Amino acid sequence: MELNRPLATVTPTLDGDVLAVLAGFEGTYTTGQLHRVLGRHSEEGIRKALRRLVRQGVVHADRVGNAFAYRFNRDHLAAEYITGLAGLRGKLLERIEAALAAWKPRPRYAAVFGSAARGSMTAESDIDLLLVRPDDADEDRWGLQVDGLAADVSRWTGNDARILEFTVAEVVARGRDEPVLSDVVRDGLTVAGRHAWLAGQIRKRKS
Known part of the structure; x- marks a missing residue:
């Protein structure tokens, strides 16, 4: 879609x-x-x-x-x-928010970004999701949650879900050195955590 x-x-x-x-x-x-x-x-x-x-x-x-x-x-x-x-984009964001709210552990931050956020999708576009994982999360359990969300998003929309992951430590350490994080700060649609947190990590690296 x-x-x-x-x-x-x-x-x-x-x-x-x-x-x-x-x-x-x-x-x-x-x-x-x-x-x-x-x-x-x-x-x-x-x-x-x-x-x-x-x-x-x-x-x-x-x-x-x-x-x-x-x-x-x-x-x-x-x-x-x-x-x-007409409100399908908002409905998708609500479903992703609800799914992430039930995770254990929850992501430190998450956002939809790319063409889905910018409003330039085609029927073949992926739905891009950024997930920031707590440093102490169990990797196996986290991986199962990520796979489940990717399957859900694809089932809800008919589009492939492309999930990009960082740990909190990676975001803190690399900040603006990752162009995609700057893209998310500029265009991303937050579905977990606070946009201000991610923006703050980018600003720290700039100063």
Whole structure:
């Protein structure tokens, strides 16, 4: 799946991309605004998709001067299912958080990073996860937990999970010398621990 195009899991069309944007926002969008947010497709294509969605009743069109502003119809019978699909990235993060919270021991820090965090996934993209392991963790037990999480993420999404691991000592010792850690500080989506802790280790190495 593509977390940045969540409705593509059921409809790999422009209509799904438009709905995902509208369902994630309480206000209105003009065609031009949708074009800028989507960063793909022509304005004419977006306009045609909006007309189709208005005919289905799932989008409202409000005239503003000579133009139209479009908003998601949250009273539509399909609305709860559309918003559920539109929120798939958040749902994935919640599931990973819940899984990590049950670990013994828990990671010192964990984050989703790479294309899944930046919003540039394709259907073939891996889902990248950083895990920072406590120094005293039992390696066999930890390995079983990691393997289980990788299998779960792949089952939840259809994408391969690529897990990158560091110990706490490695993060403290190497800090900014590992470019991927700087990438995680900049773009990562925290699912365990505190972002400030990892950022602090990077700053220590810079000073």
